[in-house]
Every structure is written in C-alpha cells, then in structure tokens.
Amino acid sequence: MSFITRQFALIATLCLMSFGLFAQESNRVPGELLISIKVGFNGKQLEESFNLYSPDKITLQERLMPDFNIYRFSFNENSENPLRILNLIKQHAYVDVAQFNHQVQLRVTTPNDASFTQQWSLNNTGQNGGTNDADIDAVEAWDITTGGTTVTGDTIVVAVIDGGFQLNHPDLQQNFYRNYQEIAGNGIDDDNNGYVDDINGWNAFNDNGTIPSDQHGTHVSGIIGARGNNSTGVAGVNWNVKVMGIAGSTGSEATVIKAYGYAATMRKLYNQTNGAKGAYVVATNSSFGVDLANPNNYPLWCAFYDTLGKYGILSAGATANANYNIDTQGDIPTACPSNFLISVTNTTNTDAKNSSCGYGATTIDLGSPGTSVYNTVTNSGYSNLTGTSMATPHVAGAIGLMYAAACDQLINESKTIPQVAAQQMKQYLLDGTDPVSSMANITVTGGRLNVHKALINVLTYPCDPTAPPVVNFNGSNNNGCPGITVTFSNQTIGQPDSYLWFFPGGSPSTSTLPNPTVTYNLLGTYDVTLIAGNTFGFDTLTLSNYVNVNTNGTTMFWSEGFESASTFNDINWNIVSTSNVNWELFDGVAGNGTSTKAPRVNIFSNQNDAGARYGLVTPPLDFSNHSNVQMNFKHAYRRRVTTITDSLFVFVSVDGGNTFPFKLLAKGENGQGTLATSNVTTTNWVPSQSTQWCFNDNTPGCFSVDLSDFDGLSDVRVKFEVLSNGNNNMYLDDVELIGQCQEPQLVAPVAEINISKTVACIGETITISDASANTPINWQWSLTGGNPSSSNQPAFTTTFSDSGTYDITLIVTNFAGADTLTLLGAVTIYPVPETPVVTQSNDTLFSSASSGNQWYFNNNPIIGATNSFLIPSNNGNYSVIVTNAYSCASVSNSYNFIKSGLASLNGQNIFNLYPNPANSSITIETGSNGKYTFELTDALGRIVTTVEFNNRTTTFNISNLPSGIYAASIVTDGKRITKKLVVSH
Structure with a gap:
C-alpha cells in the first residue's frame, strides 16, 4: 500500500469514528x-x-x-x-x-427487579402513604457501588445468624455463601477450620453443615443481599454480597455463642491465611435476643462481640419488639457494652418510631426501616414482615456495602489491624445517619440509617499511602472514681509507626505504646493527647476533659474470680472448719462464663459430716475510700433429697478475723427456691451449664450483701460459711465489692525522671519524661544548654549544640504539695566530627578526614573501605561517614564519581612499586623505557611530588614525606594507573 493510500484510509477511519461518536x-x-x-x-x-x-x-x-x-x-x-x-x-x-x-438527568442506579417499587425502605417515593425520602438512600448509594467485592478482590461476606434459610430461593441462591474449600458429604474437615462439611455455612443447633429452611432467616437474608438487577423479585442493600447462613438463633445461649463462633473462626482463618481459607466476614446480623435481660448475666454472649471485633467483624443487633427503655430495663444483645455492636430499633415509612420497639439514649445506636418491609420468604416467595428483625439487616447490609466502597489502604488495614478498621466503619455509619425527630433523645445518634452518607464518609478515608496518619482514639471506663484505670484504644488510620501520648493527671503521664493503660487517682477532668507519626509526617489529637474522675457513681473496687489461683493460700483466703472436711478450689465447673474454677464444699461425698460448719474467709478488705459498700457473689447449689437442706451464711469481722460477730446472710432451701439454683439430683453434682448458676434463676437469683455499716474501715473480713446437713454440694464464684467512691487522701508527688539517652552526640534528639509517683498535675523542667531548655509538659524532646555534661531539674506539683529533683550530670554530650568533604584527584576520591572513615557507594557501605582515600571501581554516588572516638558521626555530601578509565602501560595493566610500606625511598618498575610522570597525592588530595622519568626502573627519595597513606600514580600518553602507597618512618 502506498503512502497516499494509507493516508486516505486513515482519513476515512477518522470520519467513520467521528460520525460513530456523533451517533x-x-x-x-x-x-x-x-x-x-x-x-x-x-x-x-x-x-x-x-x-x-x-x-x-x-x-x-x-x-x-x-x-x-x-x-x-x-x-x-x-x-x-x-x-x-x-x-x-x-x-x-x-x-x-x-x-x-x-440533556442531563439525576444519576440514579435503579435496579430492574420486578417488585423494587414495593421496597420503600430502599427508595421511598411516598408509596403506600409513606413520606418521600424516609429511606436509607440505597439508590443514591448504588451510584458509588452495588457491593460484592472489595477493591483488592476480597469477596465480602455478611453472616446471618437465624433459624434457617431457603438456600435455593431464586432471588438469593447466587448470593448465599459457599465454602469452596470444603468437599460436600465426605465427612472430612477438608479446610481444617474445625467444622466438617460446612459447605453452606453451619447449623449450630445440630453441629453439622445441614442448613434448615426458615421464613424469618430468608427474609433477613434478602434485605441484606437479594440479588439486584436480575429482573426478579427484589433487591438487597447489596446486589452481589455473599450471605453466610448460620442456623443458631433460638434455644440456649450456648447455641448462640457457637453460631457466632463459626463466623469468628472463618474471619480469623481468612486473616491468618491472607484469604486462602476462611471468609472475609465483615458483619453479623442478629435479629433475635432476650427481652428485659441484664447484660451482667450474659457476660460471655456480650464479650463475644469484642471477640468478633478483634478479627474485624461488626455486629448488628435487633432490639426488643416491645416499647420500653433498654437503658433502664435491659436487653440482650442490644444492651451489651461492646464497641463492635450496633444496636438497632425500628422506623416506619414516615420516619416515625414503630410503637412496638425498644429505645435507649445510651444503648440503641440508631433507627432503621423495619415496618412492612417487602422481601424474600420461603417457598420462593415474597412478603411484608415487621419488626426490629427487619430493621437490623439494613444496617448489616450497609456495613457490607461500605467495605465495597473502601480504598485499598482501608481494606489493607482491615486485614492488618482489623479491629481498628471495624471501629472506623462503625463510626462512619453512625456519623452518616439522617437526623429524624422520632429518634432524637432516645437513640445514641438521634437518627435513621443512611447508607449513602455512610459510603460518602468511607470515601473520606485518607487513602494516600504517602500521607501522614490521621489520629483518632477512644478510652474505656473514662468516667468514674479515683483510681479508675482507663485503657486507651488507638484508632489512628494511615499506618502510623510511632506514638506519643500525654496523660496529665494520669499515671503514667506519657506513653509510647499504641494502646496504653493509665490510672487516674485524683478528682478532676483531664485532657488526653496523642501524636502519631510515620515517614510522611505527624498528626495530633487532643480530647479535652476526656477523663472525668469524680465521686458521683459506684465502682467495683475489689473482685476475686479464683481463676489465677491453684490454692486458697495463693490469693490469701483462709479456711476455718469444724471438721476434717474443708472448702476446696475445684477445677471443672462450667456454665459461669469462661470460669472453670470455683470454691466448693463436697457435701455429697461427706454426708455423715452433717452438722459441720465450713468457713472460707476473704483477705483483708479496705473500705476506706468507698461508701455504701455492697458485696455480690454467685453460687450454685442443688439438693440430693427434698427433706433436708444445707445452709449458707455470711459473717463479717472487723478485728482482723479473730471474731465474726456480724451475721448478714442466712439462707437455706425450703422448696421455694430460696437457695437452690437447680432441681434435685442424686449424683455428686458439678455445675455444667449456665442454668445451674444463680444468675439464670430469678428465685433466688444471686445474692447481694449490704456492707455499708463498715464503710470507711480499712480491715474488713468476710466469712462464707456452709452448714452441712448431708445434702449436696455448694459452689461459690465471682465475689465482688461495689461502692460509691470517695475522694482519697491526697499525697504530694515524688519526682522521678526518665531519660531516653544519658550519653548522646551534639544535635541528637533526647526524650525526657516524667516518671513521678502520686500523680502530679503540673511540671516545670529546667535543662541548661538544651534546646529547648525548659518545658511545662510531662514529656518533651531536646537537643544540645555544645559538648559537655548537663543537669536536669524537675519540679512536680499536685494539690497536696510539690517535689523537686535535680539530676547532676544527667546527660553527657560528645562532639561530632567536622563534616567531611569528598574531593577527587584524577580517578581517586579523598576524604578530608584522616581517620574514622567509612566509604559508601550508592548509600551502601563498602566493606573494608576505611582509608582516607578511595579508588572507585564503578561510576555512581559516593559518600563518606566519619566517626570519632565517642561514636559520634558526620556524613559528607554525596559525590557523583565518573570514572575516566584505566589504560594499560605498554600493554601491561600494572606497574610495580616497592617496598610498600616504604621508609626512605621507593622503586618503580614500568616494564620498558618511555616518557613517564610520577605523582604522589596525600590523603587531603594534594599533589606532594611530581617527577618525570624515562627509565624502565627508577628510585625516588621519600624520606622528607610525613608518614601516611598516599596515592602513587604513573601517567603516560594521557593514561594513568594509581596504587596505594604507605609511608612509615
């Protein structure tokens, strides 16, 4: 084809493209x-x-x-x-x-599902008497993502714990999770996750992989992840998310915990194997619970939300379908105090609170559509259902959708620090709610779920890997009595690698740990500051008045759970018995959370010991800083026969345990549940489940003993005494003292100083921090010669510009007094060498320092290159670091060396120079006669000798040269060869 023809073809193509584009x-x-x-x-x-x-x-x-x-x-x-x-x-x-x-139109991603117009919770246009936009703004959110996978390719999974699921529902079957690491029906745990044949999830009822069908679970699953835009039925909050079906929402608490355990195991395995096994579970949905339940009686259930959170899983929990205040009357799970739980109540299509659902200004996080919600049900159908059960999966689904919108930095953090990423996602979701009047003052946020705003918040995450971190943190138990211990949780994003905390009023007052624990002993409100940094910069956050130490509330100031002890002597408990039979620290109980140890009197095996009294006495208890002291404890007891009963007493001593004149509790079983926690058994009984302990039995329940008559005393001892009547065994556990706190007696601080380095070089950074006792609240530092030389912070960094020995003085104060500490000669500062200068003479580099050199090529040390000159063998950047006797160093600027090339002399690549080392003279052999120039260059790059010669062998006098290292060069026809010469007199 000629040039003209090719040109015509190109023009024709462009024309066609232009008209194609226009069309x-x-x-x-x-x-x-x-x-x-x-x-x-x-x-x-x-x-x-x-x-x-x-x-x-x-x-x-x-x-x-x-x-x-x-x-x-x-x-x-x-x-x-x-x-x-x-x-x-x-x-x-x-x-x-x-x-x-x-023409421009509103960019809205609306699915083609046949019944989408009935899904007011996702897109409320006022249909069926609703209020326009009283929805979660799903359509707007889908402009950002419709869900399914993360930016790094992880398949997003939302675990639903419910009664069962129709796995082959036409609008769900593509979106139900499947474990492809498991082989169906072979009876083998193929993926080694601890579960056999868990192809489609797990059945915690029967401990197998067979998933039952259930309308409730099918409806919940559809809200989260019904297949979107498939011209069938409805759409979920996510169009393509994977819903992990876990059957286990009813029956005993143990079943529920097993169900949660499967989700936790799968995410843990995913994290450990970098996605090779397990599942990227980001949320669980719990549309079930226990009305009017006290979280204190369900410690393991509540704690498991923290376990899930540890691996990166948020949990959405439905509150009660009853109109009462969860804050005061309780609920499980939505009153559980976990930072990884999102508690949800029910709103209508007019943004009203459903009249039959719970609320709570401190326990219920937000509202979500849950009234007449249209979605999938069993028999491959669709129906409207109402309840907080329907509100909650909108939230769980929103969490899944948020991960689909996250950038790679946030997703990577969800794998390396999953608990931090999960809490960040929770905050994004709660910060994105729509304020609605029906939720004001009865929920934490005062709003209703808006998934579009949540996604917008996710997009604000600092995704630039070269950006400084963005600091955030929170602290548990930051409001309470003197002596409270606050554990701070770093939630900084952006991959920080250094932390510096400031805790005025706390002990310690500073920390460099990512998650420090701090004790506050004095009344007041205290700021907390965190500075976090990485290679690209620093960020600082100060939360003012974040810690509030007061006397307004009660605190548990002493407890004993017996788990850490092997004997009673280990924990300073004493046995007082009228028989050879005694209390024993029994290991083997179950049902009381994770506890396996409990004090026991084995009455069953000692029935002939009827009438004996078995006493167990606490260590000395200090009530001096508390008032209205109450003692709580748990017990478990069953009778062998109904005709007799054993008894439990509580006595108090205030004379060091010599006498116990105060009887505060006396209980014996009368057949009405006054002491027994379970029914009659004729076996040597050991509690094995939660229903056999007092906290699962309202008659009698767990006992509380009023010890307020002994307020202010510093040596109180309590005796638990069992009177045997030959019936059955008695167990105790989890003894706690609770009281209203009082202001402790103030003690003046005792100054103490921490210094990161006591020996340093000029210009080197030193961190100086307070380590004083008794909680100082003000600091005054003096450091002559430092830069800065003073500070009023608990910790600061400084440098010194002159060598010498320097003192440090610290004055600390609190409301009880002050203390001063001066450390004489606390810091010794050594000089640094003069900055070396690299010069070049011909093809040799010279350092201006005569000793202490270490040469570097392209920032890598050259092994053995410690002389004051260097003959490079490669082009590139060279530098030298000079270190003095004090281990202080200076570094030169980088020197770009370009090699001129080494030529041969008369066909030879070398000349001979001897002796070497030399004293008074040297001899040079070139191999043949010719015109040569001999040059000697010292360590500073100065040419000290230049001699021309013609003979093959020549001797030169060097007796007048100082001892040292020299570069000896032979030049002929513009070509040069250089060797090292050592002169030693």
Whole structure:
C-alpha cells in the first residue's frame, strides 16, 4: 500500500469514528449549541458574522451567565447537518470552545427487579402513604457501588445468624455463601477450620453443615443481599454480597455463642491465611435476643462481640419488639457494652418510631426501616414482615456495602489491624445517619440509617499511602472514681509507626505504646493527647476533659474470680472448719462464663459430716475510700433429697478475723427456691451449664450483701460459711465489692525522671519524661544548654549544640504539695566530627578526614573501605561517614564519581612499586623505557611530588614525606594507573 493510500484510509477511519461518536450522543438537545466566545466579542456579533457567510444559520438564545462569555444558540435540526454546523462554528475566529447542548438527568442506579417499587425502605417515593425520602438512600448509594467485592478482590461476606434459610430461593441462591474449600458429604474437615462439611455455612443447633429452611432467616437474608438487577423479585442493600447462613438463633445461649463462633473462626482463618481459607466476614446480623435481660448475666454472649471485633467483624443487633427503655430495663444483645455492636430499633415509612420497639439514649445506636418491609420468604416467595428483625439487616447490609466502597489502604488495614478498621466503619455509619425527630433523645445518634452518607464518609478515608496518619482514639471506663484505670484504644488510620501520648493527671503521664493503660487517682477532668507519626509526617489529637474522675457513681473496687489461683493460700483466703472436711478450689465447673474454677464444699461425698460448719474467709478488705459498700457473689447449689437442706451464711469481722460477730446472710432451701439454683439430683453434682448458676434463676437469683455499716474501715473480713446437713454440694464464684467512691487522701508527688539517652552526640534528639509517683498535675523542667531548655509538659524532646555534661531539674506539683529533683550530670554530650568533604584527584576520591572513615557507594557501605582515600571501581554516588572516638558521626555530601578509565602501560595493566610500606625511598618498575610522570597525592588530595622519568626502573627519595597513606600514580600518553602507597618512618 502506498503512502497516499494509507493516508486516505486513515482519513476515512477518522470520519467513520467521528460520525460513530456523533451517533452515540442520544442525550443531545436537538438543534442547540453551547459556545464560549473569545474575550472582546459577544454572542450577537458571532450570530451576525457566522450567518453572513454560512448557508447554515444559527440563532442566539441566551447568555448563560453575566460573568462568563458562554451562550446558547439554536439551529434548524431538520434542515442542517448538526455535525457540519458544529465543525464550522469551532473554526470561527470569535469562538473559543463549541459543543452540542445535552440533556442531563439525576444519576440514579435503579435496579430492574420486578417488585423494587414495593421496597420503600430502599427508595421511598411516598408509596403506600409513606413520606418521600424516609429511606436509607440505597439508590443514591448504588451510584458509588452495588457491593460484592472489595477493591483488592476480597469477596465480602455478611453472616446471618437465624433459624434457617431457603438456600435455593431464586432471588438469593447466587448470593448465599459457599465454602469452596470444603468437599460436600465426605465427612472430612477438608479446610481444617474445625467444622466438617460446612459447605453452606453451619447449623449450630445440630453441629453439622445441614442448613434448615426458615421464613424469618430468608427474609433477613434478602434485605441484606437479594440479588439486584436480575429482573426478579427484589433487591438487597447489596446486589452481589455473599450471605453466610448460620442456623443458631433460638434455644440456649450456648447455641448462640457457637453460631457466632463459626463466623469468628472463618474471619480469623481468612486473616491468618491472607484469604486462602476462611471468609472475609465483615458483619453479623442478629435479629433475635432476650427481652428485659441484664447484660451482667450474659457476660460471655456480650464479650463475644469484642471477640468478633478483634478479627474485624461488626455486629448488628435487633432490639426488643416491645416499647420500653433498654437503658433502664435491659436487653440482650442490644444492651451489651461492646464497641463492635450496633444496636438497632425500628422506623416506619414516615420516619416515625414503630410503637412496638425498644429505645435507649445510651444503648440503641440508631433507627432503621423495619415496618412492612417487602422481601424474600420461603417457598420462593415474597412478603411484608415487621419488626426490629427487619430493621437490623439494613444496617448489616450497609456495613457490607461500605467495605465495597473502601480504598485499598482501608481494606489493607482491615486485614492488618482489623479491629481498628471495624471501629472506623462503625463510626462512619453512625456519623452518616439522617437526623429524624422520632429518634432524637432516645437513640445514641438521634437518627435513621443512611447508607449513602455512610459510603460518602468511607470515601473520606485518607487513602494516600504517602500521607501522614490521621489520629483518632477512644478510652474505656473514662468516667468514674479515683483510681479508675482507663485503657486507651488507638484508632489512628494511615499506618502510623510511632506514638506519643500525654496523660496529665494520669499515671503514667506519657506513653509510647499504641494502646496504653493509665490510672487516674485524683478528682478532676483531664485532657488526653496523642501524636502519631510515620515517614510522611505527624498528626495530633487532643480530647479535652476526656477523663472525668469524680465521686458521683459506684465502682467495683475489689473482685476475686479464683481463676489465677491453684490454692486458697495463693490469693490469701483462709479456711476455718469444724471438721476434717474443708472448702476446696475445684477445677471443672462450667456454665459461669469462661470460669472453670470455683470454691466448693463436697457435701455429697461427706454426708455423715452433717452438722459441720465450713468457713472460707476473704483477705483483708479496705473500705476506706468507698461508701455504701455492697458485696455480690454467685453460687450454685442443688439438693440430693427434698427433706433436708444445707445452709449458707455470711459473717463479717472487723478485728482482723479473730471474731465474726456480724451475721448478714442466712439462707437455706425450703422448696421455694430460696437457695437452690437447680432441681434435685442424686449424683455428686458439678455445675455444667449456665442454668445451674444463680444468675439464670430469678428465685433466688444471686445474692447481694449490704456492707455499708463498715464503710470507711480499712480491715474488713468476710466469712462464707456452709452448714452441712448431708445434702449436696455448694459452689461459690465471682465475689465482688461495689461502692460509691470517695475522694482519697491526697499525697504530694515524688519526682522521678526518665531519660531516653544519658550519653548522646551534639544535635541528637533526647526524650525526657516524667516518671513521678502520686500523680502530679503540673511540671516545670529546667535543662541548661538544651534546646529547648525548659518545658511545662510531662514529656518533651531536646537537643544540645555544645559538648559537655548537663543537669536536669524537675519540679512536680499536685494539690497536696510539690517535689523537686535535680539530676547532676544527667546527660553527657560528645562532639561530632567536622563534616567531611569528598574531593577527587584524577580517578581517586579523598576524604578530608584522616581517620574514622567509612566509604559508601550508592548509600551502601563498602566493606573494608576505611582509608582516607578511595579508588572507585564503578561510576555512581559516593559518600563518606566519619566517626570519632565517642561514636559520634558526620556524613559528607554525596559525590557523583565518573570514572575516566584505566589504560594499560605498554600493554601491561600494572606497574610495580616497592617496598610498600616504604621508609626512605621507593622503586618503580614500568616494564620498558618511555616518557613517564610520577605523582604522589596525600590523603587531603594534594599533589606532594611530581617527577618525570624515562627509565624502565627508577628510585625516588621519600624520606622528607610525613608518614601516611598516599596515592602513587604513573601517567603516560594521557593514561594513568594509581596504587596505594604507605609511608612509615
């Protein structure tokens, strides 16, 4: 093909492309142009000029804005060629930019599912008497993502714990989770996750992989993840998420915990194997619970939300379907105090609170649509259901959708620090709620779920890997009595690698740990500051008055759970018995959370010991800083026969345990549940489940003993005494003292100083921090010679510009007094060497320092290169670090060396030089006669000798040269060879 032919083909192709592109502009406004006109001209001038010479006419319609020279023109769409007019306009001398006018519409991603218009919770247009936009803004959220996978390719999984699921529902079957690491029906745990044949999830009822069918679980699953845009039925909050079905929402608490355990195991395995096994579970949905339940009686259930959170799983929990205050009357799970639980109540299609659901200003996080929600049910059908059960999966689904919108940095953090990423996602979701009046003052956020706003918040995450971190943190138990211990949880994002905390009023007052624990002993409110940094910078956050130490509330100031002890002596408990039979620390109980140890009297095995008294006495208890002291404890007891009963007493001593004159509790079983926690058994009984302990039995329940008569005393001892009547065994556990706190007696601080380095070099950074006892609240540092030389912070960094020995003085104060500490000669500062200078002479580099050199090539040390000169063998960047006797160092600037090339002398690549080391003279052999120049260069790069010679062998006198290292060079015909020469006298 000739050049001309190729050119024609290209023009033809471009023309076809142009018309093809034009044909695709279906949103073009017929007969309209938008034209930006150059400065100095206007729309009327363009209209007159263009129409004067062109057969195609345009008409000025309007100037779009007074401050900008942009106009709208019209033309006859039917009589003129639109593309020809546009091209002609573009070529006009008055025109800067010209284009067609286009139709613009609201960008909304609406699925084609047949019944989507019935899903008011996702898109409320006022259908069925609803309020326009009283929804979660799902349609707007889907413009960002419709869910399914993360940016790094992880398949997002939401675990639903419920009664069962129709796995083959046509609108769900593609979105139910499947464990492809497991082989169906072979009876083998193929993926070694501890579960056999868990192809489709897990059945915690029967401990197998067979998933039952259930309407409730199918409906919940559809809200989270019914297949979207498949022309069938409905859409979920996520169109493509995987729903992990776990059967286990009813029955005993043990079943529920097993169900949660499967989700935790799968995410833990995913984290450990970098996605090779397990599942990327980001949320669980719990549309079940226990009305009016006290979280203190369900410690293991509540604690498991923290376990899930540890691996990166948030949990959405449905509150009670009853109109009461969860804050005061309780609920499980939504009153559990976990930072990884999101508690949800039910809103209607008018954004009202459903009249039959719980609320709580401190326990219920937000509202979510849950009234007449249309979605999938069993028998491959669809139906409206109402309840907090329907509200909660909207939240769980929103969490799944948020992970699909997250950038790779956030997803990576969800794998390396999953608990931090999970809490960040929770905050994004809660911060994104729509304020609605029905939720004000009865929920934490005062709002209703808005998944679009939640996704917008996710997009604010700092995804630049070269950006400084963004600091955030929180602290548990930050409001309470003197002596409270606050554990701070770092939630900084952006991969920080250093932390510096400041805790004025706390002990310690500073920390460099990511998650420090701090004790506050004095009344007051205290700021907390965290500075976090990485290679790219630092960020600082101060939360003012974050810790509030007061006497307004009660605190558990002493407890004993017996788990850490092997004997009673280990924990300073004493046995007092009228028999050879005694209390024993029994290991083997179950049902009381994770506890396996409990004090026991084995009455069953010692029935002939009837009438004996078995006493167990606590260590000395200090009530001096508390008032209205109460003692709580747990017990478990069953009778062998109904005709007799054993008894439990509580006595108090205030004379060091010599006498116990105060009897505060006396209980014996009378057949009405006054002591026994379970029914009669004729076996040597050991509690094995939670229903056999007092906290699962309202008659009698767990006992509380009022010890307020002993408030203020510093040595109180309590005796638990069992009177045997030969019946059955008695167990105790979890003894706690609770009291209203009082202001402790103030003690003046005792100054102490921490220094990161006591020996340093000039310019080196030293961190100086307070380590004083008794909680100082003010600091005054003095450091002569330091920069800075003073500070009023608990910790600071400083440098020194002169060598020497320096003192440090610290004055600390609190409301009880002050203390001063001066450390004489606390810091010794050594000089640094003069910054070396690298010079070049011919093909040799020289350091200005005569000793202590270490040469570097491209920032890597050259092994053995410690002389004051270097003969490089490669082009590149060279530098030298000089270290003195104090281990202080200076580094030169980088020197770019370009090798001129080593030529041969008369066909030889070497010359001989001897002796070496030399004293008074040296001899040079070149191999042949010729015209040569001999040069000697010292360590500073100075040429100290230049001699011309012609003979093959020549001797030179060097007796006048100082001892040292020299570069000996032979030059001939512009070519040079250099060798090292050592002169030693």
